[in-house]
Amino acid sequence: MDERTEIQQAFERLKSLTADTLSADDLCKVEAALNATLEQTQALNRGIFDLNPLLFDLQTAAICAEEIGLNRASILSILLGNVACGEEERVPWARREFGDDVANILKGIARVRELYARDTSIETETFRDLLLSFAEDMRVIFVIIAACVNLMRQIKDRGTDEARQRVATEAAKLYAPLAHKLGLYLIKSELEDLSLKYLDHDVYYMIKDKLNETKRSRDLYIANFIRPVEQKLQAAGLRFHMKGRTKSIHSIWQKMQKQRCAFEGIYDLFAIRIILDSPPEREKQDCWQAFSIITDMYTPNPKRLRDWLSVPKSNGYESLHITVMGPEGRWVEVQIRTERMDEIAERGLAAHWRYKGVRDSGAKLEAWLTDIRSALEAQATSEDSIEDQFKVDLYSDEVFVFTPKGDLFKFPKGATVLDFAYRIHTNVGSHCSGARINGKNVPLRTRLQSGDQVDILTHPSQTPKRDWLSIAVTPKARSKIRQQLAEQATHQTQFARETLERRMKNRKVDYDEALMMRLIKRLGYKHVTDFYQAISTSTLDVNEFIDRYVEQQRRDRGELIDTTASHSAGEYVQTFNEPESTHSKDVLVLDQNIKGVDYSMARCCNPIYGDNVFGFVTAGRGIKIHRADCPNARRLREQMPYRVIPARWAGKGSSLYPVNLRIVGNDDIGIVNNITSIISKEQNVQLRSIDIRSSEDGLFAGNLTLQLDDLNKLKLLIKKLQGVKGVKNVSR
Numbered sequence: 052m053d054e055r056t057e058i059q060q061a062f063e064r065l066k067s068l069t070a071d072t073l074s075a076d077d078l079c080k081v082e083a084a085l086n087a088t089l090e091q092t093q094a095l096n097r098g099i100f101d102l103n104p105l106l107f108d109l110q111t112a113a114i115c116a117e118e119i120g121l122n123r124a125s126i127l128s129i130l131l132g133n134v135a136c137g138e139e140e141r142v143p144w145a146r147r148e149f150g151d152d153v154a155n156i157l158k159g160i161a162r163v164r165e166l167y168a169r170d171t172s173i174e175t176e177t178f179r180d181l182l183l184s185f186a187e188d189m190r191v192i193f194v195i196i197a198a199c200v201n202l203m204r205q206i207k208d209r210g211t212d213e214a215r216q217r218v219a220t221e222a223a224k225l226y227a228p229l230a231h232k233l234g235l236y237l238i239k240s241e242l243e244d245l246s247l248k249y250l251d252h253d254v255y256y257m258i259k260d261k262l263n264e265t266k267r268s269r270d271l272y273i274a275n276f277i278r279p280v281e282q283k284l285q286a287a288g289l290r291f292h293m294k295g296r297t298k299s300i301h302s303i304w305q306k307m308q309k310q311r312c313a314f315e316g317i318y319d320l321f322a323i324r325i326i327l328d329s330p331p332e333r334e335k336q337d338c339w340q341a342f343s344i345i346t347d348m349y350t351p352n353p354k355r356l357r358d359w360l361s362v363p364k365s366n367g368y369e370s371l372h373i374t375v376m377g378p379e380g381r382w383v384e385v386q387i388r389t390e391r392m393d394e395i396a397e398r399g400l401a402a403h404w405r406y407k408g409v410r411d412s413g414a415k416l417e418a419w420l421t422d423i424r425s426a427l428e429a430q431a432t433s434e435d436s437i438e439d440q441f442k443v444d445l446y447s448d449e450v451f452v453f454t455p456k457g458d459l460f461k462f463p464k465g466a467t468v469l470d471f472a473y474r475i476h477t478n479v480g481s482h483c484s485g486a487r488i489n490g491k492n493v494p495l496r497t498r499l500q501s502g503d504q505v506d507i508l509t510h511p512s513q514t515p516k517r518d519w520l521s522i523a524v525t526p527k528a529r530s531k532i533r534q535q536l537a538e539q540a541t542h543q544t545q546f547a548r549e550t551l552e553r554r555m556k557n558r559k560v561d562y563d564e565a566l567m568m569r570l571i572k573r574l575g576y577k578h579v580t581d582f583y584q585a586i587s588t589s590t591l592d593v594n595e596f597i598d599r600y601v602e603q604q605r606r607d608r609g610e611l612i613d614t615t616a617s618h619s620a621g622e623y624v625q626t627f628n629e630p631e632s633t634h635s636k637d638v639l640v641l642d643q644n645i646k647g648v649d650y651s652m653a654r655c656c657n658p659i660y661g662d663n664v665f666g667f668v669t670a671g672r673g674i675k676i677h678r679a680d681c682p683n684a685r686r687l688r689e690q691m692p693y694r695v696i697p698a699r700w701a702g703k704g705s706s707l708y709p710v711n712l713r714i715v716g717n718d719d720i721g722i723v724n725n726i727t728s729i730i731s732k733e734q735n736v737q738l739r740s741i742d743i744r745s746s747e748d749g750l751f752a753g754n755l756t757l758q759l760d761d762l763n764k765l766k767l768l769i770k771k772l773q774g775v776k777g778v779k780n781v782s783r
Contacts, residue, residue, distance in 0.1 A: 054103050055089060061109035065126075068116040072123050080148055081127065084134040095133065100202070100209040104133040107201060114197040119235065124149075125190045128156035129197075159191035166502070192229060199226045200238055203245040219249035243301035251304075258300045261314050269297065273321060276377050280325075283344045289337060290328040297321045322384040326393050334389045335360055341387050342371050349375035352382070452503045462499055465524050469495045472507045473528035480528060481535055482509040496522045514539065540580060547583035554593050560601060570596075570603055573729075575774015591767065599732055640701040641666050641674065650674040652708065656681035659708035661762025666696040707737065707758040710765060710783065715752045717777040718745045725775050726755075733768060735760045750779075 062085065066078060073081075088095070088105060095104050112129040115121040131145050131153070142161070146154035199222050206215050223246035230239040248255040262269075273295040284291055298306070298320055306317050325345075329337040338360055345351075355374035363369045371387040450462050452471065460474055468488070473480030485494050487506040499505065515535045523529050555562060568579070574591075576582040585591035638660065639650060650666065656678040658664050663679040667687055676698060677684055688695055716722060723743065730738045736759045743753030759765055765783070772781045 054106060058085070058089070058103070058106050058109065061106055061113070065109055065113050065116065068113055069123075069126060072116065072126065077123070077127060077149070081130050084131065088134045099211070099214045100206050102202075102205060102209070107198075107205075108132055111194070111198045111201045114201055115194060118200075118238065119193055119197060121190060121193055124152040124156055125194055127153045128160060128190075129194055131157060132160060156188055156190050156194070159188050160194060163191060163195060193233070196226050196230050196233075196235065196238065200242060203242060203249075206249070215249045219246040222246045223250070240299040240301070244299055247301050247304060254304055255300060258303050258314060262297070262300070262303075262320075265320075266297075269321060272378070272381070273323070276383060277323065279348065280323075280345065283348065284325070284341060287340060287344060289341060291341070292326055292328075294324045294326070295321060296324075322386060324386045324388075324393075327387070327389045329389045331391070334391070338371055338387050338389065342373065345373065345375060345385055345387070349377055349383070351375050355384075450499050450501045450503075452499050452501070452505050455504060455506045463524060466499050467495065467522050467524065468493060468497050468499070468505065468507070469519060469523045470525040470528045471499060471505050472509075473523070473531050474525070475507060477531050479507055479509060480531060481515050482511060482513045484508050484510040484513045495519070540584065543587040544580050544583040547586035551583075551586060551593055551596070555597055555600075558597060560597060561604075563604065566600070566604060566607065570600055573774075574599075575771050595734060598734060602732060638700060638702060638706060639664075639676065639698055641698050642696045650676055653677045653681065653683075655683055657709050657711060659710060659762055659765060660700055660703060660706070660760060664698050664700075666698040667691075668694040668696065703761065705760075707735065707760055709739070710757045710759060712755040712757065712769070712772075713752070713780075713782050714743075714755060714772065714778065715750065715780045716775075717779070718749050718751045719777045722751075722775065722777045726772060726778070729771050729775065730755075730757065730768070733759070733764070736764065736768060 062082065066073075085105060097103065108129050112126045115125055115129065127149055128145070131141065131149075134141075142154050142158050145157050199218075202218060203222055206218060209215075222242045227239050227242040227246070230236075230242060244255070277293055277295060281293065303314070303317055303320065307314065310316065325341055327334075327337050327341060352374045355372070357370075357372035359369055360371050369388065369392040372384065373387075374382050374384050377383040450464055450466060451459060452462065453459055454475070460471070462470060462474070468486040469480065469483060471486070472483035483495060485492060485508045486497065487493070487508060488497065488499075488503050492508075515532050517536060519532045520529060523532060552562065571579060571582045574582070574596075576585070582591070586593055586596070641650065650673060652658055653667075653675040658676050658678045658681075664676050665679060665684070666674045666676055669675050674696070677687070714726070723741075727738060727741070730736055736757060738755065738757055740756040741753065743751050745751045757768075759768070769781050769783070772778060
């Protein structure tokens with residue numbers, strides 16, 4: 052039979068299966084699309100198993116319609132997956148012709164195909180979560196499960212052993228557990244059995260042959276076991292029905308491995324389930340009555356009694372399990388439960404996949420999949436009746452990302468590159484300088500998106516920063532960052548302490564703990580660690596601190612007398628003789644390394660050594676040096692850019708530069724004394740004038756004019772003044 056005939060027959064069969072699902076218009080459009088595609092069969096991608104994709108899609112659609120019970124949108128999306136249309140045009144075309152629902156499922160199938168194109172491991176639970184996230188609509192998962200079943204049924208003599216084993220592994224590790232969660236028990240068992248068939252051919256056929264050999268006698272044995280039990284239960288007035296089932300080949304193989312025995316050593320090849328129709332108030336009584344009847348008829352194995360009736364499992368499962376010695380000395384497992392208990396056990400609260408040990412990823416997934424199973428088992432006739440359930444977004448608060456090697460990780464929504472780096476390894480996180488996401492370089496704070504492939508970039512000089520705590524969101528990353536910052540601070544503090552003690556020892560200065568603490572507090576440091584951090588980062592010069600320490604030590608001994616009177620802010624004005632400031636001519640380099648040119652500091656911004664500066668050629672007054680942030684800088688650059696020349700500090704001379712400071716604070720007794728005292732103790736800092744005026748609201752505001760030699764010293768002085776009690780703000 053040629054493929055065109057097979058396709059036509061498959062289409063006719065699908066039409067009969069979907070007579071109540073697909074409209075005549077739907078079938079007409081699909082048939083036209085299929086016929087158009089058949090004219091271009093050479094362009095179809097047959098894959099490693101050489102299957103015609105059109106025929107394969109028709110077979111998959113039939114499985115969805117007949118064995119799963121999916122309706123219009125799902126079936127149409129399957130049939131349109133390989134029709135003659137470009138990948139980019141297919142979804143818009145489907146939306147126009149068949150509606151949004153079909154187009155959205157088709158889009159989900161395309162996204163899943165993209166996911167499979169990545170080199171990643173499908174055996175992890177995280178991959179299953181990513182699969183559900185990518186699919187967006189759960190009907191996509193039903194479609195790919197159906198496609199997996201269809202493929203597994205056809206690859207016996209196709210492709211390579213390696214390809215068959217890869218597909219079989221995916222079926223066993225991913226799709227069989229998903230099918231079980233969705234209540235597709237027959238499909239789940241078939242996938243497991245077929246997987247065993249391709250992964251361990253000899254074992255599969257050994258068990259299959261032995262089951263076939265014993266089928267007749269096994270069916271007869273089950274009937275003989277059930278008949279007298281039914282009579283006894285009926286005589287007791289119980290309402291019930293009974294089921295007898297043979298275990299699947301895969302299940303038998305698992306038992307053989309667990310019990311480490313041959314096929315002949317597996318006695319419970321089948322199980323009997325007694326399901327009682329009892330009112331709630333008689334459930335336990337009826338179950339125990341049935342138990343009593345069974346154990347009176349057959350000898351029980353006390354070691355195999357499982358009483359989940361008196362004390363249900365934590366997941367809600369209720370049932371009585373007993374293994375009895377039946378006729379011919381064969382063990383038979385009997386399960387006794389009521390209709391209510393059976394429904395709970397089968398519907399998800401304590402479904403088979405849970406109490407048999409299959410891992411669950413969370414209550415949210417479990418509850419939703421239970422609803423989906425209920426909708427399917429109810430055989431809803433309208434697609435709209437379960438559409439909303441299918442589209443619940445389970446993973447809106449999670450993202451799934453890949454490493455370059457294909458490993459998959461799950462993160463909370465909002466996680467960043469830094470979280471990913473610390474997830475890989477603590478050392479990777481601590482040296483992380485950025486990342487390459489999908490081949491594009493990105494910074495640390497970039498947020499991750501599902502499906503991203505992330506390659507972390509590191510640098511040996513990179514170390515954790517305090518602002519990283521505002522970037523990382525995962526507890527692990529934040530915990531590691533805090534730990535590393537604390538270790539850094541401890542190390543830096545220890546190093547700074549040793550440096551200070553060594554310098555004091557070299558200068559033969561006695562160490563006085565009380566004096567040290569008093570002086571540290573006077574400098575404005577709230578904690579000792581802040582003081583040592585300032586030394587470690589060179590914010591505070593060690594030698595200058597020792598000078599201050601020695602001076603205070605001499606003052607405490609009475610060797611120096613502090614004659615400064617205490618003042619409130621009040622109306623305090625004092626002016627000192629101000630010498631004309633001089634500047635070493637080799638301090639600044641103007642334009643293209645020109646030295647020795649006459650220049651002066653602009654009074655509008657009073658630049659000092661270390662400021663970012665530029666030169667401005669004036670008319671008749673030489674070159675004026677301005678700070679880059681001078682209030683006049685923008686106007687000068689915009690209106691007369693031809694007069695602006697570059698300038699930079701080339702070396703440090705002996706010059707002192709005037710600086711004006713604005714200070715605001717509380718009008719307290721002694722505050723002026725505290726301010727002038729700090730200034731007087733600074734080396735190469737001269738107070739030229741102080742003008743402080745108080746206001747009616749208890750505050751003062753004033754101006755200080757100082758002379759000092761560089762910007763770093765000014766920054767340190769401002770920090771010290773801000774540490775004076777009562778001072779609210781100090782600005783240049």
